[in-house]
Amino acid sequence: MTLPTSMTAVEITTHGGPEVLQPVTVPVPVPKAGEILIKVAYAGVNRPDALQRAGLYNPPPDASPLPGLEAAGIVAAVGPDVARWTVGDAVTALLPGGGYAEYVTTDADHALPVPESMPMDQAAALCETYFTVWSNVFRRGALQAGERFLVHGGSSGIGTTAIQLAALRGARVFTTAGSADKCNACLALGAEAAWNYREVDFVDAMRAMGGADVILDMVGGDYLPRNVKALADDGRLVQIAFLQGPKVEMNFVQMMTRRLTLTGSTLRPQSVAAKAAIAHDLEKEVWPHLASGRIAPVMDSEFALADAAKAHARMEGSTHIGKIVLKVG
Structure with missing residues (x-):
């Protein structure tokens, strides 16, 4: 897969209301050892994103400052020491940050296969919750x-x-x-x-x-x-x-x-190993039921990446039922 050097993302320009979310052009991240790079199709919108935007939930020191804690898409590159995933695999993943972007990196063990026959918008709404x-x-x-x-x-x-x-x-x-x-x-x-x-x-x-x-x-x-x-x-x-x-x-x-x-507990500060253990449990105990359609994420609405501010306003208005996602790819 040929990768660009820059991408569109949404950043938190300053702490405040939804209006502080603005599109920017930033470099495409490079996966480190044990990480994968995902070409994002959809990104989930969650309460912790709004808390980060307001200055109340800072990302870990080594995480992307961009908001976004879950996404689904296609593996675009793999870092050293990654055995499970190859370029082209469809994945949904828990992220340390950076999901409001065209590309994002995450630990390979925090990604799971998109459940069989599930569309990408629903897959993007799985991991954080x-x-x-x-x-x-x-x-x-x-x-x-x-x-x-x-x-x-x-x-x-x-x-x-x-x-x-x-x-x-x-x-x-x-x-x-x-x-x-x-x-x-x-x-x-x-x-x-x-x-x-x-x-x-x-x-x-x-x-x-x-x-x-x-x-x-x-x-x-x-x-x-x-x-x-x-x-x-x-x-x-x-x-x-x-x-x-x-x-x-x-x-x-x-x-x-x-x-x-x-x-x-809160999820984001937990160790890489702890999150990988949760992913292992989910794949064994829950993913078969998602693949069969017995359970599924409840979808509320979809916004373009550039309209992330509108998505946050929708979430904070508390009229939604279920998940809100951003269409990226």
């Missing part, structure tokens, strides 16, 4: 078949993924969302109940079901003590973001007397 949900709900939260699982923001990219994976693995799934349409979308994906958080107190609703064995939360703020109340004895609260802030006063006596577990 599936890596996050798998590592937090099933590894840290240890969700088991038959357990009660509550996910907040069920209509988001994370939420729609979590509902499908939890239901697939035999859990009873409950969720919150902000409108009747969003709640109906969650029910269609396999949730047993979906509560409009503007109208229903999820603590009372969840306790009426026996309490949650696992809660996946990205809201934080005053949801933290409410989540603790909504847990069943021996329940696990898994925190992956703090849209309403990370600081709150909370009485931890319940954690001890009811044997609760409070945990959580």
Whole structure:
């Protein structure tokens, strides 16, 4: 594959709102040892991208400063010590950054084959959410078949993924969302109940079901003590973001007397080996179900790469259901 020396990308010109995302021309990155270069067809848009844009989620020192944590496309080059991938392979990949561009590099072990018959736009919407949900709900939260699982923001990219994976693995799934349409979308994906958080107190609703064995939360703020109340004895609260802030006063006596577990993680700072282990699990446990069509990413909308600012405005308007992607190639 003949490679250009420069490419179009979208950079964060300064910290601020969506308008700070602007197209630029930059050099095509060169894969280092253990890395592949992907010619991007589509790039996923995620909340961490907006946090980075706002100056609240800085990339690791060795990562691209460009936004974009997942993409799908064709392998355009391989670095030294890469055995699995060859030029021309169709892949979807978790990225350390740089996805809002025509080409991006990533560790070869963080790429997975595009599931059979899946279009590239859907493939680009997989990795950030599936890596996050798998590592937090099933590894840290240890969700088991038959357990009660509550996910907040069920209509988001994370939420729609979590509902499908939890239901697939035999859990009873409950969720919150902000409108009747969003709640109906969650029910269609396999949730047993979906509560409009503007109208229903999820603590009372969840306790009426026996309490949650696992809660996946990205809201934080005053949801933290409410989540603790909504847990069943021996329940696990898994925190992956703090849209309403990370600081709150909370009485931890319940954690001890009811044997609760409070945990959580973020994906980007984890080691190369840790992310590769998640990829291995996903390929074995989840990718066959994506290939069969039993589960699939829920797609909201598509924007051109140059319209990344519009994509961010759509995401932050919180009217979307599922994933937003950028069409690149």
